[in-house]
Amino acid sequence: MKTWFITGASRGFGALVVDRALARGDAVVATARSPRAVVDRFGEQPNLLALALDVTDENQVGAAVEAAITRFGRIDVLLNNAGFGLMGAVEEASAAEVEAVYRTNVFGLLNVTRGVLPHMRAARSGRVLNISSIGGYRGAAGFGVYSSTKFAVEGISEALHAELAPLGIHVTVVEPGYFRTDFLDASSLSVSPVIIDDYVATAGRVRSVATGLNHAQPGDPAKLAQVLVDFADAANPPVRLPLGSDTVAAIEAKHLGDAAILAQWRTVSISTDFDGS
Secondary structure: OOEEEEOOOOOHHHHHHHHHHHHOOOEEEEEEOOHHHHHHHHOOOOOEEEEEOOOOOHHHHHHHHHHHHHHHOOOOEEEEOOOOEEEOOHHHOOHHHHHHHHHHHHHHHHHHHHHHHHHHHHHOOEEEEEEOOHHHOOOOOOOHHHHHHHHHHHHHHHHHHHHHHHHOEEEEEEEEOOEOOOOOOOOOEEEOOOOOHHHOOOHHHHHHHHHHHOOOOOEOHHHHHHHHHHHOOOOOOOOEEEEOHHHHHHHHHHHHHHHHHHHHHHHHHHOOOOOOO
């Protein structure tokens, strides 16, 4: 039996993972801004601890981690799932909007990770799963600020992977594509109210397409949740786990594009070394 600590557990991927982890007999610390929503969905169960948690509040993080350890004695899997999106051209986003999405998606993830890691290090065991996005591997018009937060999650995860592997702790950044969740709903996605006409063909087009794509995404969130629960037992887990055919296609396309850049600009790229080096 494993003990999970899941942020953003009241809906979306988080709630689906809670459901499957409980079904296989694991213990789950399900955190959300409104733990009542967790209890309403799953009921009172001996293996479930629903806790209030705003990941941007370090004091709340510390209290939640201590409550988890008191109840279950350990944390085996941390799923950093809490986060939200911001749609709009980079120039259209206000400083307040940018700061808000960074507070949750980046600083919140760091708060929770720092809170849990001392217990994993003491046990010389554990797994950290950080939810990134297809947008964490390649940026796209209309999602530039959001993508930048997920790029940060990718860098943090890669560094953690290297730092923690010698301590018996595995870190993987999970890269979902477009899945049929509520991510494109107002509850999960902020849309910059400022609209600049010059971006109508780029970020503006994305605003229109996103509306039509909502709840018609190709990815099955139930399958993703099952993959993550099974992945908690995977031997030698990779540093990144792309999920969704669209993510695979995006990664392959970026690799081809980067290879073309290197081929065209290789002479310039290597010309900046000292002579003879």
